[in-house]
Amino acid sequence: MINDWLFKGYNVQVKGNDIRVAQDVEEHLKWAKQQREISKAGRKDTGFKPFCNVPDSVALDIMDKYRINIHDPHIQPAEKKRFKQIIKSEYPHLMYY
Secondary structure, eight states: OOOOOTTTEEEEEEEEEEEEEEEEEEEHHHHHHHHHHHHHTTTTSSSHHHHBOOOOHHHHHHHHHHOOOTTTTOOOOOHHHHHHHHHHHHOOGBBBO
């Protein structure tokens, strides 16, 4: 049984052993768009360049499809590189540049 408090704010569908989680990502998309606009306006390069905003539902989708856990503290460089490629190709509206 899934606890209601655990997935508050998410749309959870359970069919047997299959669990699907969806969430409203509108705020994530707005934030990413704002970051792209700041970047285009000539943000000062500080050496650190975040590249995207990852909603939980997207992180879960990528973990399910590609077996890449972006929250794993021991994630390998090749997995990070593949994750960035996935974001660029499948979720470009979450990108900051």
